[in-house]
Amino acid sequence: MLRSLYVDLNSYFASVEQQADPSLRGRPIAVVPMIADTTCAIAASYEAKRFGVKTGTIVADAKTMCPDLVLVEAHHGIYVEYHHRIVEAVEQVIHVKSVNSIDEMVCDLTGSARNREKAVAIAHDVKRSIKEHVGSEMLCSVGIAPNDYLAKTATDMQKPDGLVVIEQEDLPNVLYSMELQDLCGVGRKMYQRLWKHGIYTVEMLCTASKQQLHDVWGGIEGDRLYARLRGEDVPHVETHKSTVGHSHVLEPSLRTHSGVIGVVHRLLQKAATRLRQYGLVTAEVTVSIRFVGGERWKCECDITPTQDVVQLTSVMSTMLSQLPTEGIPFKASIALNKVSPADSTPQPLFDNIGPARQSLNASIDSINKKYGKNTLYLGPAWNALQSAPMRIAFTHIPDSNSE
CATH class of the missing domain: 3.30.70.270 (Reverse transcriptase/Diguanylate cyclase domain)
Known part of the structure; x- marks a missing residue:
């Protein structure tokens, strides 16, 4: 069917x-x-x-x-x-x-x-x-x-x-001419795992037992693929975001200590906006800087779950105070990890900013949506407002007003 x-x-x-x-x-x-x-x-x-x-x-x-x-x-x-x-x-x-x-x-x-x-x-x-x-x-x-x-x-x-x-009657033979990596869900690492399990072609994949695929995928996803390859209508399982982040290769004019700090705060404010759009809070902030020559600096910080841009900015400023001043920064990345739905986060943990701050966040989002991004922003990003423009990832369709 x-x-x-x-x-x-x-x-x-x-x-x-x-x-x-x-x-x-x-x-x-x-x-x-x-x-x-x-x-x-x-x-x-x-x-x-x-x-x-x-x-x-x-x-x-x-x-x-x-x-x-x-x-x-x-x-x-x-x-x-x-x-x-x-x-x-x-x-x-x-x-x-x-x-x-x-x-x-x-x-x-x-x-x-x-x-x-x-x-x-x-x-x-x-x-x-x-x-x-x-x-x-x-x-x-x-x-x-x-x-x-x-x-x-x-x-x-x-x-x-x-x-x-x-x-239905075409299966599975119609798939045999394809390469393993042509199939959705078979990336480089999964391709290597299939080879380790003695599966080298799509035909071998299609004729493998359900238990074999369960073992290769390490769980129920192998069972689901087994069913899908046979034409069964397997319900989609909603997955929850585990991180919200951005990265950006710095323009030459911003490859300075102050420049990369501005870009990091610009990326952070973009990510915080997305976090609120998704109705999520974060419990860990990560920042990573790659320098010309390949050296890297990384810092992580566990925090009380929040989506408040002021609180996140304060945390990031503290983290960036440890950033080495030597070297030429080339790329900046930030990630808001350990995310969870705001409405299911225990209230004593989440209620750490008060209604006035929540209203401020809502106002920032509303004004930037109405009048365009960067109409309102926090000061640390002032020198990088035109940096890190909208980028499209495979599964994220950006909002032109917030990015």
């Missing part, structure tokens, strides 16, 4: 750039965090991929592979804007059950839509709606399958502009 329709935008960042700037269409482009030979591509158009340029390729190497390569500095705000337009375009055809990343979403097939012919027609309508409402350069691959996992897998079987249907 067909239950899931998965939409995966092709070369998303690069396609958005080509849609927004017609002069880039049909040309090999690489989206980069900054125009420099030492950085790497965070996305490549299909024209560039034909030359071997891909995500992670060092720009200097990419230029050698593709002499006509056009470098485009990333515009993360535009990617978020297009994301919302694409979701709306898909909603014109079928309800989006969940957004899994900036360029992926999944829809449930119900009733007559579970018929193969009807499901394929819906997929074509989704593609058409995205082109009509967002733009002709916005291609996507659609996977249709008995569950979300297999539907996502199907999107990787035909790119760009693919449409692949996996039916």
Whole structure:
């Protein structure tokens, strides 16, 4: 039975750039965090991929592979804007059950839509709606399958502009041509674990026993994969965030002791805003600085659970007082760890800032949302307000007002 329709935008960042700037269409482009030979591509158009340029390729190497390569500095705000337009375009055809990343979403097939012919027609309508409402350069691959996992897998079987249907009777043979690392959930470490357990191919994975996969994954996730590979509709288990953080490579002008301190506080205030958006509190603050030459400095501090930006700023200032003054800082990272839901944190522990401070935090968030980020901020970040702009992680779609 067909239950899931998965939409995966092709070369998303690069396609958005080509849609927004017609002069880039049909040309090999690489989206980069900054125009420099030492950085790497965070996305490549299909024209560039034909030359071997891909995500992670060092720009200097990419230029050698593709002499006509056009470098485009990333515009993360535009990617978020297009994301919302694409979701709306898909909603014109079928309800989006969940957004899994900036360029992926999944829809449930119900009733007559579970018929193969009807499901394929819906997929074509989704593609058409995205082109009509967002733009002709916005291609996507659609996977249709008995569950979300297999539907996502199907999107990787035909790119760009693919449409692949996996039916129950196709399993498991239809998966055998894939590589292990093509499967969701098989990263570098899991790939190594599979090899240690004598599983070298997708066919061997599919024919392994439930107990074998349980042992490889070290628990119930192996059982869940066993069921998914057989087309079973395994309910999604909500996972809770364990950390909220940000990192940033410093601009040359901020590679000083005072500059990196400003950037750290800028990152902290961004993370604190997200923490409150998620309704979480943190019980541990971590800051890490990497210096030119590779040296690192790291500091951790356990705290009473909080989401208060003033309290977090005070803690961070104390931690940064230990930062060495020698060396040239290159990258700053902060993390708010040991997070938990604010409404389930024991009140005596959480109630350490009072209603006035809670009101202040709410006012900061409200004003920055209404009038734009950095309208209100805490002083220690004053010299880095334009630093650490919006960045998009695989599963975090940023709020343009807070980041």
